[in-house]
Amino acid sequence: MITGSAHTLPTALRTQIADCGFFPQFVSDSVSMALGDEPLVDHLVQQEATVGPEGIIRHLTVLVLTAARLVVAHTDENSDEHDRPTAVTTTESVPLWRMGAVSLSRVVSHPEDYGEANSQVVETWLSLSWDTMHRLEVVPVHCVDPECRADHGFNGEMVSEDITLRMSPAADGQANVDHLVNFATRLQRMVAAAGRG
Numbered sequence: 502m503i504t505g506s507a508h509t510l511p512t513a514l515r516t517q518i519a520d521c522g523f524f525p526q527f528v529s530d531s532v533s534m535a536l537g538d539e540p541l542v543d544h545l546v547q548q549e550a551t552v553g554p555e556g557i558i559r560h561l562t563v564l565v566l567t568a569a570r571l572v573v574a575h576t577d578e579n580s581d582e583h584d585r586p587t588a589v590t591t592t593e594s595v596p597l598w599r600m601g602a603v604s605l606s607r608v609v610s611h612p613e614d615y616g617e618a619n620s621q622v623v624e625t626w627l628s629l630s631w632d633t634m635h636r637l638e639v640v641p642v643h644c645v646d647p648e649c650r651a652d653h654g655f656n657g658e659m660v661s662e663d664i665t666l667r668m669s670p671a672a673d674g675q676a677n678v679d680h681l682v683n684f685a686t687r688l689q690r691m692v693a694a695a696g697r698g
Contacts (some may be wrong), residue, residue, distance in 0.1 A: 575591045
């Protein structure tokens, strides 16, 4: 079996992966294998749970930033044909010069009092694009005439959005939200610098 060198991952990253309790050795090995001996600049870990017909499905995303690339690791739990639990991990390596938009969105309560104690960041999103996947959003065209019954067709928009991470203080803790903001702003600066190179 080929494995990475999980011991080469920084202690903080290994600890965050282990704290998620979601196949930590498998996840660490996958990230380490993709990273090789390249030094880390920063990392971000997010665990999500979605509810579907099969029950609660966990998903773990690990972003690892180096001087030259962003390593994206996704791990999902699954089951085989005999309903035995399995896990699937996928790692992707994106050169920083190839990155498109790095978008950071923050939602604040009481924006008129921003900077005061009663104005808090309630949600934060990091959206990354590198033109791997595109989503087509199609909506019917509506007529301004309320009496019109004609079919006016559809409008479509091609949206490039490879990954979006959402965190909130209530769900993820303030420290994780702050880490997401710091990671995003660092990535924005590094992508801009790589594009000039």
